[in-house]
Amino acid sequence: MTPSFHARRHTLYRTAALLFGLGGLPLLHAMSATALHEAATRGDTAVLRQQLQQGVPVDGRDGAGRTALLAATHANQVEAARLLVAAGADVNAKDAIQDSPYLYAGARGLLEILQLTLAHGADLRSTNRYGGTALIPAAERGHVEAVRTLITAGVEVDHINRLGWTALLEAILLSDGGPRHQQIVQLLLAAGANPNLADGDGVRPLQHAQQRGYTAIADLLRAAGGR
Incomplete structure (x- = not known):
């Protein structure tokens, strides 16, 4: 195994350690998450519907650049994800660290949400922060x-x-x-x-x-x- 391999692998893990905390959730997760994002994380479809009916943008961002669909994906909230996609959420919308619902679901093996994103326009050529x-x-x-x-x-x-x-x-x-x-x-x-x-x-x-x-x-x- 070559020194340059060790250097790249060290960089890979060091970057991941800086970006991710316990449970794999980004440390960049914003304190400014909206009610829509919070409901998506909880899987609270009633609040999601209420927020959307009140005109809250389905692809509005929190302070980490996440959409509510990405928040639902992080928490593997499948029904919340289905509701948001049906409301027009972008399965390719990336956050500040270049994750999208599609990319994150694939990387984490979240099969139901992955299949949902593939059925609704996932960009197969899109790439994460490592290219x-x-x-x-x-x-x-x-x-x-x-x-x-x-x-x-x-x-x-x-x-x-x-x-x-x-x-x-x-x-x-x-x-x-x-x-x-x-x-x-x-x-x-x-x-x-x-x-x-x-x-x-x-x-x-x-x-x-x-x-x-x-x-x-x-x-x-x-x-x-x-x-």
Whole structure:
């Protein structure tokens, strides 16, 4: 493993630590959240309806740049999300740290909300603050069904983020090599992911898998032509 790999990984985790607190909620979460945002976080559909009927903008922002739909997504409040989408909420509206309802639902494996965003205009080419599609963090975090859903939707499997990593590389580099990530590697390869697309240091997926002792993943890569 190269020094530059360590440096990029350290930067990745340091940035995440600064941006995220307990439970994965942004520390940038504003004290100025509106009643609409608060209702969305609680999943209080009655208050949401009342607020919208009173003319509160469905895509109004709180101090962190979040829409109410993104607030509902953070809390995995599916019915609140459905109501907001039906009222015209933008599934691609990004907050101050470049999360959107679509990107966040994909990254966190929130399958019902992910499917909702895909059915209502999710931009499959949109990227997060690391320059990655929703597929990349879904693969890293072991969200098998989210990965399957995003592949089926048509997200590019070989997209490279600013760290120089694809979904396939992150499913190896940032995983424990266990059954979920083995299944994700299999899904990515079956969808046409390039088994020899190297990282920024020229290290290929098979080499990373071998270095970590991920035998099952290495076997999958070899079977797909990895070297």
